[in-house]
Amino acid sequence: MTTIGIATGLPATRLRLTRRGRRVLTGIVAFPVAVAIAAAVIGGGAALASHEAGASSGSFTTVTVGAGDSLWSIAETVAPGADPRDVVDAIVHLNALDGVVVTPGEKLAIPAEYAPSH
Known part of the structure; x- marks a missing residue:
């Protein structure tokens, strides 16, 4: 074997x-x-x-939310020639907001591209 x-x-x-x-x-x-x-x-x-x-x-300006203001109305006021949806989105992103509800007296940063010129 x-x-x-x-x-x-x-x-x-x-x-x-x-x-x-x-x-x-x-x-x-x-x-x-x-x-x-x-x-x-x-x-x-x-x-x-x-x-x-x-x-x-980026540079930005600050606005104070007034009584009865909404992000939509603020967007229409600061950038009347722009699409309010784009402005609201930019404000929400810049301020790191959880939603679109704002309270009177709250300070919001507005992107420079939408800031009202003085």
């Missing part, structure tokens, strides 16, 4: 990880994860900062 294969006569060895080996292996696996998390945190902060900078970097 013949067997195919190499017979060395040595006992089969089992891979053993020492405590130091486990630490090295854990470090190798954890390093890319830590780098990815750090990149996400840094990138997320940059996106937030750029959003805030974009909202405040």
Whole structure:
């Protein structure tokens, strides 16, 4: 009877990880994860900062909401030649409003492109 294969006569060895080996292996696996998390945190902060900078970097004027005013009426007043929908959208975006409801006394930033000229 013949067997195919190499017979060395040595006992089969089992891979053993020492405590130091486990630490090295854990470090190798954890390093890319830590780098990815750090990149996400840094990138997320940059996106937030750029959003805030974009909202405040352009020039704008401020109007105070009067009694009975709505964003639509303010849009028609500050930019009579423009489409009120575009003006309302720009005001909502610039002021980071959750909706279109405004209260008397509230100060709103008006984008420079729609600001009334003095």
